[in-house]
Amino acid sequence: MELWKAMELDNAEQLVLCQDRNSGLKVVIAIHSTSLGPALGGCRMWDYATEEDAIRDALRLAKGMTYKCAVSGLSYGGGKAVVMGRPDSFRRKDVFRALGRFIETLRGRYVTGIDLGTTVQDMDVVRLETGYVTDTTGSLCATGDFTAEMTAYGVFLGMNQSLMQDNGSNTMANITVAVQGLGKVGSFLCRYLHGAGARLIVTDVDDQRVRNAVQQYGAAAVHPDHIYACACDIFAPCALGAILNDSTIPQLQCRIIAGAANNQLAEEKHGIMLNDAGILYAPDYVINAGGIIVTAAELNGYDESIARRQVERISATLSTVYQASLSEGIATSAAADKLAEQRLSRVLP
Incomplete structure (x- = not known):
């Protein structure tokens, strides 16, 4: 190498x-x-x-962390x-x-x-x-699963913003969301979605996690290999990265992709592929920034309530990305990169 x-x-x-x-x-x-x-x-x-x-x-x-911090104003x-x-x-x-x-x-x-x-x-x-x-x-981010919950909270808010962008309504009632990955963040996300009235399709390599989601939220379970082809409104990748690629994108039957996983696009071109397919993609490092936002809040001496309010800014940031994508005729992934790079360029010599 x-x-x-x-x-x-x-x-x-x-x-x-x-x-x-x-x-x-x-x-x-x-x-x-x-x-x-x-x-x-x-x-x-x-x-x-x-x-x-x-x-x-x-x-x-x-x-990814640099871009996440930059686009989030940290x-x-x-x-x-x-x-x-x-x-x-x-x-x-x-x-x-x-x-x-x-x-x-x-x-x-x-x-x-x-x-x-x-x-x-x-x-x-x-x-x-x-x-x-x-x-x-004893730190804020080590209290319970605060970081994971705030990451899920940011993704949930981003989903609402994405629905508003897609069809002018942010209600989750009767919206079908396919959640890939039921670790801490994915599980918290399911709780938020269920509470808002969404229908859930879930998958995970851990069968017990799947059983828990089925029992707690009435979710429908599918094999990990079949999650991409599920008919749904929102596909939420919450596991490993690089899952949006040449093989999986043609299988997708969703209108929106909004999830907590990092580095979801295998390559830059895959953001363009999603745009060309008419799928609204919430750039991962924008929508999943809740964890780093609360970490930064703690380092800056803020309490839980302020940290939570700062996570809520994700909706506005995502809206800015979507508007830039439309006005400039570029993929949402490219619009997010441009926004982050603009902030970085203002401090570079």
Whole structure:
């Protein structure tokens, strides 16, 4: 893998590869931009097939965080830490203590937090070595599942805005939503949707999660491979990224795509494909920004009520993106990128 080319492809500022022999830690820290402020983004733990996969994922996720912060009006840049390996393959406390030491050497250029595969307890260990960490015990974002709920809340509000854009009404009553992925965010989203009167179609690789949704919300369950072809008003990707691609887009039978997953488009061209197909796409880093918005609110010393109100701005941001898409005749994904890049360009030399 040519690291410089990989960095240039995503226009990343810094790529740090760290290892600690004693704990077995191997971590990739990608800092995409600090133009607006310190790079903010969680730490995920995943058993990647190759080192190249881990590096590409870190770089792509870090870029997404930059755009998410920029389009949301936050004074932070984007970063991401990726710990390679299975959770049972090393001594967890030693790993995260070593990670904290490496983050401390960056002197505030990167602030970490929880992400896929990591926990509040992991961040407590990181805190032993550095102050550049969020989501620790007692913090706003570590209270219950506040971050996940606010991410779902933002997606729910974005769905309402998308319905208004699509047909002039934001009522969820009798709207059919197909939810792909029933982790914390997907489950909270189902609760919001059910409460608003939506009909649910759900899928997940975890059968118990599916059974819970069927029992609690009267959802219809489908096999993970069949979710794309379900007839619905809104398709909500809430699992892995790159699921909107050459294979899945032709299967879609929805009017709107609005979900919590990161990096939903496999390639830039897929945003154009959705636009050409007449499907309204809510750009992922706009609609799923609730989590990073409340993290930034906490770092700025705000309480839960203020954080929640700031999440509610997602509707207005999404409306701005939709209007730009229409007026300029471009895909919504391109309109969101343009909005984020305009804010970034105002602070660049």
